[in-house]
Amino acid sequence: MLHKADNSAIIFVIAALGLFFIGGILTTVVPPLIDQSWAKPFENKDPGKGPTGKLEKLTEQQQKGRNIYVREGCWYCHTQQTRTLQSDTIRSGWRGVESPISTPDEFVYDSPHLFGTKRTGPDLSRVGGKYDEQWHRAHFRNPRDLVPGSVMPPYPWIVGNEVEFQAMVAYLQTLGRAKNWRPDNDYER
Amino acid sequence: MQLEASINRPGEIPVSPAIRANESLHEDLTAKWFLISSISYFFIVGIVALAIAAKFVWPQLLGTIPYLSYGRLRPLHVNGMLFGWLLAADMGLSFYLVPRLCGVKLWSERLGLATVGLWNAIILSAVVSTLMGWNQGLEYAELPLPLDIAVVVAWVMFGINIFGTVATRKYTQMYVSIWYTLGTILWTAFVYLTGNFAVLFATGVNQANLNWMYVHNAVGLIFTPVGLALAYYFIPKSSNSPLHSHKLSMIGFWSLAFVYVWTGAHHMIHGPISQWLQTISIVFSVMLLIPVWAVVYNFFATMRGQWDQMRNNVPLKFLMTGVVFYLLTCFQGPMHSLRSVNAIVSKTDWIPGHAHMAVLGAFSFFAIAGCYYTVPRIFRKTLHSEALANWSYWLFLIGGVGFFVTLWLGGFWQGWQWNNPAIPFIDTVIALQPVWLVRFFSGVLMFGGIVAFAYNILATMIGTERQPSQ
Numbered sequence: 160m161l162h163k164a165d166n167s168a169i170i171f172v173i174a175a176l177g178l179f180f181i182g183g184i185l186t187t188v189v190p191p192l193i194d195q196s197w198a199k200p201f202e203n204k205d206p207g208k209g210p211t212g213k214l215e216k217l218t219e220q221q222q223k224g225r226n227i228y229v230r231e232g233c234w235y236c237h238t239q240q241t242r243t244l245q246s247d248t249i250r251s252g253w254r255g256v257e258s259p260i261s262t263p264d265e266f267v268y269d270s271p272h273l274f275g276t277k278r279t280g281p282d283l284s285r286v287g288g289k290y291d292e293q294w295h296r297a298h299f300r301n302p303r304d305l306v307p308g309s310v311m312p313p314y315p316w317i318v319g320n321e322v323e324f325q326a327m328v329a330y331l332q333t334l335g336r337a338k339n340w341r342p343d344n345d346y347e348r
Numbered sequence: 349m350q351l352e353a354s355i356n357r358p359g360e361i362p363v364s365p366a367i368r369a370n371e372s373l374h375e376d377l378t379a380k381w382f383l384i385s386s387i388s389y390f391f392i393v394g395i396v397a398l399a400i401a402a403k404f405v406w407p408q409l410l411g412t413i414p415y416l417s418y419g420r421l422r423p424l425h426v427n428g429m430l431f432g433w434l435l436a437a438d439m440g441l442s443f444y445l446v447p448r449l450c451g452v453k454l455w456s457e458r459l460g461l462a463t464v465g466l467w468n469a470i471i472l473s474a475v476v477s478t479l480m481g482w483n484q485g486l487e488y489a490e491l492p493l494p495l496d497i498a499v500v501v502a503w504v505m506f507g508i509n510i511f512g513t514v515a516t517r518k519y520t521q522m523y524v525s526i527w528y529t530l531g532t533i534l535w536t537a538f539v540y541l542t543g544n545f546a547v548l549f550a551t552g553v554n555q556a557n558l559n560w561m562y563v564h565n566a567v568g569l570i571f572t573p574v575g576l577a578l579a580y581y582f583i584p585k586s587s588n589s590p591l592h593s594h595k596l597s598m599i600g601f602w603s604l605a606f607v608y609v610w611t612g613a614h615h616m617i618h619g620p621i622s623q624w625l626q627t628i629s630i631v632f633s634v635m636l637l638i639p640v641w642a643v644v645y646n647f648f649a650t651m652r653g654q655w656d657q658m659r660n661n662v663p664l665k666f667l668m669t670g671v672v673f674y675l676l677t678c679f680q681g682p683m684h685s686l687r688s689v690n691a692i693v694s695k696t697d698w699i700p701g702h703a704h705m706a707v708l709g710a711f712s713f714f715a716i717a718g719c720y721y722t723v724p725r726i727f728r729k730t731l732h733s734e735a736l737a738n739w740s741y742w743l744f745l746i747g748g749v750g751f752f753v754t755l756w757l758g759g760f761w762q763g764w765q766w767n768n769p770a771i772p773f774i775d776t777v778i779a780l781q782p783v784w785l786v787r788f789f790s791g792v793l794m795f796g797g798i799v800a801f802a803y804n805i806l807a808t809m810i811g812t813e814r815q816p817s818q
Contacts, residue, residue: 166520166521166522168511168514168515168522168530171522171527171530172530172534174602174605175527175530175531175534175535175605176534176535176538178602178605178606179534179535179538179569179605179606179609180538181606182606182607182608182609182610182632183538183542183561183609185610186557186561186609186610186612186613186625186628186629187542187546187557187558187561187612190554190557190622190625191550191554191557193622194622194625196622197552197553197554197622198552198554229483229484229485230419230481230482230483231417231419231420231481232417232418232419232420232422232423232481232483233419234485235418235419235422235423236418236419238695240616240619240620242618242619243618243619244618244691244767245769246766246767246768246769247618249769250766250769250773260620261619261620262620263552263553263620263621263622265620266551266552266553266556266620267551267552268551268552269551269552269555270548270550270551270552270555271484271485271486271547271555272486272551272552272553272555272556272559273485274556274616274619274620275695276487276615276695276699277695277696277699277700278695278696278766279404279697279777280777281773302407303407306774307774308774308775308777308778308781309407309774309777310403310404310407310777310784311407312403312407312408312411312417312418312419313407313408313411313412314417315412316412316414
């Protein structure tokens, strides 16, 4: 058949699309049908099975903050996934406690997803509750005031708009909190 | 018929004296306007590229202007280079080579000119939307929905024109460049619909999986096949040697058609996505070596005994260097997908080094070669300056290699540092400062290449030196 595709545009089209759709369907349509965890929101009440908690939908304010995060392209430099690598669970951890890895059920309501591909800055999948509002205010105004050597751009227009700033912080504090992983509940607000 | 059969052997681009006399058959208006637009965007977006490279070194640069912050300029850079420069140049060159391989006029120049107009409207709107921060938040699919719809319309217009030309062709057998062009049109349609429309109906990991299928195949099933269509045409043409093997080009084509689409999930290795899906993507990523080596071997074998032509032939320099970059980038890809390697290089600066080698080093080099080859022919002028063309090659090559190599070394080092959690994250940022400085200066060299290239092409277009009749 492939030899005939040499001369016939119609056979060519059928073969080219057929081969493409085999892989296309098996890798995009089928996986969510097989792996139910992609669509089932995280919920765990049994401490024996790991961190407890429940994935909540974002409030209006948190969603507004997330929209700013998308608008400013924060996701180009910050990933939101603690991978199955020990260096990731240690780096996402806090005060000597390793963080749990990210699982699909923690991201069920995310759209657009913000997993990211590049870590110019640190991963943010467990940043919720690590820094308080005051820290974020100073950091957004000029990151180098708090973290010398940082290459993050300053965001004076977010700090200068109290509604936007509050929304942004509200969103950041939700990150990674579906899993209640801090032993002492020592989250910052 | 006798003549057509004789000039139509597999592996050979059909050219006959009759066709050469028919050069005047082709109006090439669409090709001209696509090339002019794409080269203009190459220059403009090149400035944006320099700006974002500079921001890594001087993070305060333009820092108080929201419209010029990194998070807005980066999508402008990516979309501008991919769709404003490269895809537009690829379309312009397809409008040149498909009619010639079919031995007929372009199906409709008017439809073609409408496509150019719409494409320019899309790119100019995209400049506004990215600077305003109207970002959908999905990589390569940042543009707002109305623009996505306009892209689909423009793509259908392009497809109708090319398919119409192929349907009315005089040569029965389709040269491999035609397959790749047709394949691009078909696959792009579905890849683009997945990445820009289907994603909107999914969330979380499911959406990410669709997004990576699109991102990966935007390169694998859009820029790769259309780039190879150019290489399969311009390498034999500019070296005046027949393609080594028709059969091998078929193996390359059909294995590419089957293998590429499976690999999207390798963007989430070690991430929150099913392990078995990661494994499938790894297996198919490694299988990518088959189409790549089939293609690259064919090009090298075509050049056997012809390498001395590289000395003076600027399009051939770009083409064969592009082939080497293609081989390297497609060797890196399968290696990155292996879990052990991925644990080091994923998410580091290695990745932009890899991505730029594919899109700039391989496919943009093919498109630049195509421009140097076609512009003098369609404008019927001699190239403004061979020396300047040679300069553009060396600027691109040195700038490009500087860019790729420093980012690989830097990214690899960065990955090793990340894997030692005793090193604070900020120290791994500070360590990369020299790498980013070299990257910026490599970018300056490449921008010099863009300026030399764009000026040379422009001067050829408006120049007065007419090409001596062949």
